[in-house]
Amino acid sequence: QLQLQESGPGLVKPSETLSLTCTVSGDSVSSHNYYWGWIRQSPGKGLEWIASIHYTGTTYYNPSLNGRLTIFVDTSKNQFSLRLISVTAADTAVYYCARLLATAGPGGRRNCFDAWGQGTVVTVSS
Amino acid sequence: QSVLTQPPSVSAAPGQKVTISCSGSSSNIGENYVSWYQQLPGTGPKLLIYENSKRPSGIPDRFSGSKSGTSATLDITGLQTGDEADYYCGTWDSNVHAHVVFGGGTKVTVL
Numbered sequence: 001q002l003q004l005q006e007s008g009p010g011l012v013k014p015s016e017t018l019s020l021t022c023t024v025s026g027d028s029v030s031s032h033n034y035y036w037g038w039i040r041q042s043p044g045k046g047l048e049w050i051a052s053i054h055y056t057g058t059t060y061y062n063p064s065l066n067g068r069l070t071i072f073v074d075t076s077k078n079q080f081s082l083r084l085i086s087v088t089a090a091d092t093a094v095y096y097c098a099r100l101l102a103t104a105g106p107g108g109r110r111n112c113f114d115a116w117g118q119g120t121v122v123t124v125s126s
Numbered sequence: 127q128s129v130l131t132q133p134p135s136v137s138a139a140p141g142q143k144v145t146i147s148c149s150g151s152s153s154n155i156g157e158n159y160v161s162w163y164q165q166l167p168g169t170g171p172k173l174l175i176y177e178n179s180k181r182p183s184g185i186p187d188r189f190s191g192s193k194s195g196t197s198a199t200l201d202i203t204g205l206q207t208g209d210e211a212d213y214y215c216g217t218w219d220s221n222v223h224a225h226v227v228f229g230g231g232t233k234v235t236v237l
Contacts, residue, residue, distance in 0.1 A: 035225065037225060039171075039226075046128060046212075046230045047214055047216075047228040048228070049225055049228065060224070060225050063224075096170055102225060107159060108158035108218070109158045111217065111218045111225055111226050112161035112216065113161075113171070113173060113216075114176065114182065115173075116172065116173075117170060118170050119170045
């Protein structure tokens with residue numbers, strides 16, 4: 001059974017770097033058919049896609065986050081991670097990791113997150 | 127401001143039907159498939175519908191999706207108290223190169 005588990009610091013000071021890791025069990029991050037991604041949800045708000053990565057190294061980033069992001073995968077540990085620099089209070093959110101099916105064909109792209117972690121709360125505060 | 131527009135809330139009595147709309151544009155819904163997610167209170171989202179109208183294993187057929195032009199719709203029939211949740215639509219957007227753009231979410235209340 002596929003499971004994704006986020007881990008992170010919980011509390012980060014403004015201007016510092018947030019590092020999050022997602023540990024995957026029940027599937028391989030080297031699976032050719034899937035990307036692996038991060039989504040966040042600010043308090044009382046909706047979902048915001050942050051970044052995605054394929055094990056081959058192909059990455060996609062949310063352009064609204066202005067180049068502050070790095071996503072990378074560690075196939076030896078079956079994990080993928082997110083780094084967000086220069087955090088502010090606006091980055092306070094629940095961060096979810098998820099598996100992304102991203103294929104294209106007749107009718108367009110079929111992107112959807114088909115499995116999610118339970119989320120980890122990140123608070124940016126001094 | 128979300129790329130996809132959903133009504134903030136809908137409500138109905140148990141056993142009734144609710145319809146949630148998701149409005150987009152040619153760069154997102156108009157040329158790509160739509161997925162829907164259910165987020166029960168205090169939990170992470172769960173995939174409810176993919177490729178406009180397909181249900182993952184274990185999702186009851188009370189949940190159905192459709193797409194027409196630049197809009198998509200999620201129908202919930204035979205509404206149950208356990209369906210109280212937030213529902214989000216999502217799709218690819220070629221203008222922003224976002225793997226998934228989401229709607230703002232719709233709160234379903236069972237009266």
